[in-house]
Amino acid sequence: MDISPDHPRYKSLVIREKMSKLSDQGIVARTGLIAHGRGEAFDYLIGEKTTPAAKHAEEAIAAYLLEAQNPVITINGNAAALCAEELLKLASEVGAKVEVNIFHWSSERLEKLVSYLETFGNFEILGRNQNAVLENIASDRARCCREGIYSADVVLIPLEDGDRAKALKIAGKTVLAIDLNPLSRTSVESDATAVDEITRAVPNIRQAVKDLKDDQKRRREIISAFDNRSNLNESVNCIKDNLTQQQIF
Ligand code: PTJ
Numbered sequence: 613m614d615i616s617p618d619h620p621r622y623k624s625l626v627i628r629e630k631m632s633k634l635s636d637q638g639i640v641a642r643t644g645l646i647a648h649g650r651g652e653a654f655d656y657l658i659g660e661k662t663t664p665a666a667k668h669a670e671e672a673i674a675a676y677l678l679e680a681q682n683p684v685i686t687i688n689g690n691a692a693a694l695c696a697e698e699l700l701k702l703a704s705e706v707g708a709k710v711e712v713n714i715f716h717w718s719s720e721r722l723e724k725l726v727s728y729l730e731t732f733g734n735f736e737i738l739g740r741n742q743n744a745v746l747e748n749i750a751s752d753r754a755r756c757c758r759e760g761i762y763s764a765d766v767v768l769i770p771l772e773d774g775d776r777a778k779a780l781k782i783a784g785k786t787v788l789a790i791d792l793n794p795l796s797r798t799s800v801e802s803d804a805t806a807v808d809e810i811t812r813a814v815p816n817i818r819q820a821v822k823d824l825k826d827d828q829k830r831r832r833e834i835i836s837a838f839d840n841r842s843n844l845n846e847s848v849n850c851i852k853d854n855l856t857q858q859q860i861f
Contacts, residue, residue, distance in 0.1 A: 624652065631693055638724050640689040641716035647690055647771065654792035655809050657851045662816060665846035666808035672838040673768065673788045673804050674706075674820035675831040680766035680786070683708035684738075688715065691770040691810060692725055698814040699770070700735045705821050708768070711760035712739030715773055717752030749779040769798070770810050777801040790814070794847040804840055807847040 615625045631648055634640040640648075662670075677683050685703045687696070687710060703710045712725045722739055729737045742755040744762035753776050756762050767780055770790040774797025780787045781801055789802040790813045799805040806813045824831050 627694070631690075634689070634693045638721055639728055640693045641714070641721075643716065644688075644690045644693075651771070651792045651809070654794075654807075657854060658792065658807065658847065659850070659854050660809070662808050662812050663847060663850045665843050665850060666806050666813065667816060668838075668846075669804050669806040669840075669843050670808065670813055670816040671820045671824070672834055672843075673790075673806060674817050674824055675834040675838075676766055676786055676788055676804060677702075677706040677708060677768065677817075678821060678824055679828075679831055679835065680706075680708070680764075682764050683766040683768070684760050684764035685710050685768045686713045686761060686770075686772075687711070687725070687729065688713060688771060689721075689725065692728060695770070695810045695814050696729055697732050698811070698818065700729065700732050702814055702818050702821070704735070705818060709760050709764070710735060710737050711757055712737060713753060713756060713761065713776075715751060715753050715776075717755070746776075746779050746783060748782045749775055751775065754779070769802075770814075772798045774798045774801060794844045794851070799844055800841075802840060804838060805844060807844065 613629060615622060619625060631640050631645055635642055635645055683706060685699055685708045687699060712722060714721060726737045726739045738757045738760040742757055744756050744758040746754045746756050761767060764785060766786040768788045769777060772789060777787055777798040778801045787802040789798050789805040790810050791799045791805055792807060792809060794807045
């Protein structure tokens with residue numbers, strides 16, 4: 613489909629087309645398109661920009677990743693379609709492993725996603741050999757890699773469902789999320805949630821990694837001062853403010 617760059621929602625339409633194509637290829641789950649729509653709706657409500665609260669959470673996520681002993685970034689169909697290259701760059705900058713972990717599970721889809729990520733360069737992608745099971749999770753999403761998610765101390769889970777965020781917490785991990793919905797179980801369960809669109813959030817986290825790389829004292833201060841619940845409240849307040857300012861009639 614030809615999309616005119618003059619269209620006021622050009623970027624959104626281009627991304628939708630890409631998601632749709634990758635859904636045909638089996639990279640994005642069909643319900644991933646619905647999840648994307650929910651994300652777009654929340655992005656509208658927060659004003660389609662990084663809020664000060666999101667910036668603050670992105671700094672905390674960078675600090676947690678740099679302080680981790682064994683960080684892992686998990687990638688599902690939506691995250692791969694929207695932000696693969698940036699997520700892989702972030703992983704190499706913080707020394708994190710990358711593991712494909714999907715909700716709509718089939719060995720064929722897992723292979724497709726791992727192979728898709730491998731086309732972005734010389735990155736090691738975990739996921740083909742799921743030899744461990746995360747407890748307290750009912751779906752196939754419990755399958756994971758012993759050398760990846762299973763043994764990680766800090767896990768970044770972009771665009772995740774709430775069950776898995778909770779299971780990772782119960783397993784004693786520090787959970788970092790990117791989720792446009794400040795009310796989602798994932799957002800609430802996590803230790804730090806960036807309520808931001810993934811393609812804005814990941815470059816911001818990468819910038820914060822650059823800024824904090826050589827400053828462990830500052831990283832520790834950021835982590836100890838960060839309160840996810842009050843940060844989420846700030847995002848909710850931002851939505852409220854946006855709505856009260858938009859008096860259409
Ligand atoms: O590839 P799979 O099989 O692992 O499936 C992936 C999806 C995303 C379908 C699966 O994890 C799922 O169903 O997720 P949920 O429960 O719909 O949660 C996804 C969350 O991501 C929702 O809270 C959305 O608001 C949020 N979201 C969607 N698009 C974006 C987003 N957050 C940030 N940036 C986005 N572009």
